[in-house]
Amino acid sequence: MTSSPAITFQQFAAVDIRVGRIVAAEPFPQARKPAFKLTIDFGPEIGTRRSSAQIAECYTLEDLPGRLVAAVVNFPPRQIGPFMSEVLTLGFPDADGRVVLVAPDQQVPLGGRLF
Template sequence: MEKKDLISWPDFEKIDLQVGTILEVNDFPTARNPAYQLHIDFGSEIGVLKTSAQITKRYSKDDLLNRQIVAIVNFPRKQIGKFMSECLVLGAVGTEGDVVLLNPDFRVNNGTSIA
């Protein structure tokens, strides 16, 4: 894998990483690649945001419900077909494109910042 460009501390500080709990998981049949539509609760300050995630290789809908995850919550919204994505769920990408979601080891409050 090619090494990426270095970023500065101020660049990193712009990224708003937070923990949220997946409240709703729906199939996304019109997506180009197999994906789910997720509704994620990031606490009272941010609320519930929607996103799509190509995580169907490793996770069933039942696996995802009520799971805490880490996401970037300050990306611009992105239109994906008729669906508006409002955050980016983070995961480690395997050699075959399978994604393993990042999550805290212990349950924390929704909206907890990642430092």
């Protein structure tokens, strides 16, 4: 995989990436790839948002509540089958291409912005 073209700091700053805590995870059998529906709490400023995340190959529904995650909160909502995804939950592919969630390695306040 090659690197993407260079961007300015202003372009990076336009992407609002926040930390949230998964408060609920549900099956999403209608998704084309194995996915879950997540409800994520981003704290009082942003509130609770929903996300479809293709993470069912690495996580179980029981693994997810209480986990911190990073998500883009300023993309427009996206219809994914019968579900409206409000944020993009971030992850990296493992060696087999399965999505591994991005999260801080220490406790941080909900809603904190990545910089």
